Amino acid sequence: MADASGRPRSRSSNHVTLDDVARLSGVSPITVSRALRGARNVSPDLQARVQTAVDQLGYVPNVAARALASARSSHVAVLIPSLTNQLFVELIEAVQDALVPHGFQSLIGVTHYDPAQEEALLRSHLSQRPAGMLLTGFDRSAEASRMLERSDTPCVYLMETSDAPGVHSVGFSQQDAGRAIVQHLLQRGRRRIAYAAGQLDPRVMLRLEGYREALRAADCHDPALELLVPGPTSIALGGRQFEELLARHPDVDAIFYCNDDLAQGGLLAALRTGVPVPQRVAIAGFNDLGGSDQMLPPLTTVRTPRQEIGKRAATMLLALMRAEAVAERTVDLGFELMVRQSS
Amino acid sequence: MADASGRPRSRSSNHVTLDDVARLSGVSPITVSRALRGARNVSPDLQARVQTAVDQLGYVPNVAARALASARSSHVAVLIPSLTNQLFVELIEAVQDALVPHGFQSLIGVTHYDPAQEEALLRSHLSQRPAGMLLTGFDRSAEASRMLERSDTPCVYLMETSDAPGVHSVGFSQQDAGRAIVQHLLQRGRRRIAYAAGQLDPRVMLRLEGYREALRAADCHDPALELLVPGPTSIALGGRQFEELLARHPDVDAIFYCNDDLAQGGLLAALRTGVPVPQRVAIAGFNDLGGSDQMLPPLTTVRTPRQEIGKRAATMLLALMRAEAVAERTVDLGFELMVRQSS
DNA sequence: CTGAAAGCGCTTACAG
DNA sequence: CTGAAAGCGCTTACAG
Missing domain, CATH: 1.10.260.40 (lambda repressor-like DNA-binding domains)
Structure with missing residues (x-):
């Protein structure tokens, strides 16, 4: 031997x-x-x-031996809807930057906005016993929620906030942000304000709620001006939405797009069709993504704090994984109106 | 007891x-x-x-027990330069789609185009004994190469190709692609063709070589028209490069940008300053990223096969991890000229 | 503050 | 095709 x-x-x-x-x-x-x-x-x-x-x-x-003996891995599972939206890429980079120095690796799962895919990803990641999880939003299947609860894995929710007991979240009020940008358009004298959206995830629908609230308060709400298109957003879709809205409702004087890629497409379509922005129609976007400040005219939008969300959520999760007390369970990081020349 | x-x-x-x-x-x-x-x-x-x-x-x-007993994890480390360039996001998504069904998870590391950061990431990932690795390009520190070799980890290189013995790679010829787009501009009658670049990674420099070859063959090469700027590319930088080139060299009749974000910025700057494209100056980009076909005018560019690269490289790595024979060690997936109205 | 024992849940190598 | 034994390299829980 x-x-x-x-x-x-x-x-x-x-x-x-x-x-x-x-x-x-x-x-x-x-x-x-x-x-x-x-x-x-x-x-x-x-x-x-x-x-x-x-x-x-x-x-x-040896991380495998450590994980086996301690029943804790050094992996954090991060589930996001998409990598196509620049928003989530920046969120993930911030998460990584916060986690890696503390010896944690992040495993990224893309749900494609599909509850079934999220459930499958959750099942697969949970079976690997991650040290923690970062999830986007609160909208998921009952089975997914049950698995999460049973697993007893430390978890922080991203993008939205919640006061539910035992829930840890870092985000901002999507509804308030939607209301704020529409109020800005109203203040500029716009009355026929459309909402052009794609993807239709829960956050897009919360922005819609904010839009409706602001318009109802000003007695300007017209459901016909809500253009909700399922499926992914893109620059091309924003252009088509622009043309459709102006054809169907020639009196439209502003369009609030649910995401900047759509709004950029709207701006390009206006340029192409010779519709003066903001004179004839104002355009506003959401998120302040790369290039929005370079458009013609530069795009009015809402800057969302995704880097800060990623960083704060990772920091909170680090504390939970160390079983430390977390003072603030709900962190609202707000948003910033970026008023440029398109409105 | x-x-x-x-x-x-x-x-x-x-x-x-x-x-x-x-x-x-x-x-x-x-x-x-x-x-x-x-x-x-x-x-x-x-x-x-x-x-x-x-x-x-x-x-x-239990993946930890399996990893400990077999001395093989189910993780594949994927090292890319950046997530800001949409190119790598699409590459990663394709890799994930190919790996996950086979029970492998990918760990993404972002090097920020920095050899020192890549070396640190390599060290950290190698210590976790990944089942395989996917690396971008061939340009790395001697120490990084040594660690890779010693570790004996199956590895496939992305984006470029190599004939070196024992090296597995999936990509295309950056140099040929650069040459092809410049030849197209020459065919359109352009003679004063500038190369505007940022980031200056090895692939950007290979495209520069292709640019030079094409121009020298046509006896049109002028080093003064090479505008190489270190640091990240962006829409804003492309706009500044456009203005700088036209100010310094009023006779410039075409600009080849090393990446589409720069080219989109060039197109917007032309619009802003009233320079007609392609009449006064043609503009070409590289990669065919989202939105390039929606610009005014739509952008002529080179479509690079990043999804296919991700998929083929992952498939090849899967074979290597199973210790199977790999017939083709070098896979060249080519590129496609997308001629639109900007040239 | 330090340590001897046992065990985490698998797979390897050997045998039949 | 099937299995008894040993071991992977750590950490937990208990004791002092």
Whole structure:
């Protein structure tokens, strides 16, 4: 059972293990484990000896062994609807930047706005016992919610906020933001304001609610001016919506698009068809994505704090994963009206 | 050492394990393990009994235990330069779509075009013993290459191609693509063709080589018309480059931008300053990103096969991870000239 | 503050 | 085609 080297024959790779570090530093493996994890109950002397041995051997912990023994992985599952919307790309980058320095890796799952796909992703990720989860919004299947609850995985919700007990969320009020931009258009004297939307996810519908509230308060609401198109948003769709609205309702004097890509398409369509913006019709978007400030004319929109949301949510999740108390369970980061020349 | 239930006291969670499946189906754990992994040396009868027990118990394998015992994780590390360029987002989505059905998860690392960051990411990912790696391009630090080689991790390179022995790559010739678009501009009668670039990664420089070759062959090369700006590309930068080129070189009759975001900015700047495109100056881009076909005028560009690259590279990596023979080590997927009205 | 023992849930290598 | 034994490299829980 032992080869020429005198060691038992085994499947052992040549990787340096925690035992090697323990042997070199002259302490027990448990102490090395504790020192490595930054436990406070290790004397500075031993801590230093362990660190020296680690550096000398180039020891790197085996994450699989750690995960198996502790029943906790170092992965955070991040479920977002889409990577096509630049919004979520920026959100994810901020999450990664906050998580990686603390030794966590993020696993990104794209749901394509489909509850069934989200449920499947949730099932698959949960089976890997992630250390935590970051989910977009609150709208999911009952089965998905049940799995989440049973799994007891620390979880923070992104983009929207909720006061429900036990729920941790970082976002802003989509409805308030929708109301704010429409109020701005009203203040500019617009009365026939259309809402042009695609994708129709829960947040787009909340913005619609804000739109309706503002218009009803001004006695200007006309359901005929709501143009809701299922399916993905795009620059091309925004252009088609622009032409359709102006053809059907020649008196339209403003269009609020639910996302900047649509609004950019609207602006280009106006240019193409010779409709002066904002003289004849004002155009407003949502999110303040790349290029909106470069359009002709520059686009009035709502700047949404996605980087901040990603960062704060990751920080909150870090605390939950360490089982620390979280003072603020609900963080509303607000939004900013970016008034440019298109309105 | 045993509690009231008669079972030994332990850290055991209530998760269903492989042993539970073995007990219920009346076979040994090893057979269950084999059946689960789809080994061919399990009789159909036992295979069926195991599957029944799995379904009945709702058994889900513990990936950490599997990774520890087999010394192989189910993670593929994907290192890309940026998520800001839509190109890489589409690449990643295609990779995920190909990998996930085979039980692999991808870990995305963003290098920000920085060799030092890539080296750090490589170190961190390699320490987790990924089942495979997907890397962008061939330009990296010597230390990074050494780590890769030592790790013996299956690896496929994206975007460019190489004939080097033992190297697996899927991409297209950046240089040929650069040459092709410039030849198109020459055919349209343009002679004072500028190259406007940002980011200056190795692929941007290869396109520059193609640009030079085409212009030298036509005896039209003028180094003064190469505008190379370090740092990220953007719509705004493309606009500034447009104005700078026309101010310094009033005789410029075409601009080839190294990426579509720059070219879109050039088109918008032309509109803003009243320079007719393509009459006074033709504009061409690279990649055919979202919105380029919607610009005014629609942008002439090169369509690059990023989805296909992601898919083929993932498929190739899957084969390598299964230690299967790979017939084609180098896959060149070409590119397509998209001639629209801006040229 | 430190450690000896046991175990996490799989798979490898060997045998039949 | 099937299985008993050992081990992967950590951490938990208990003890001192």
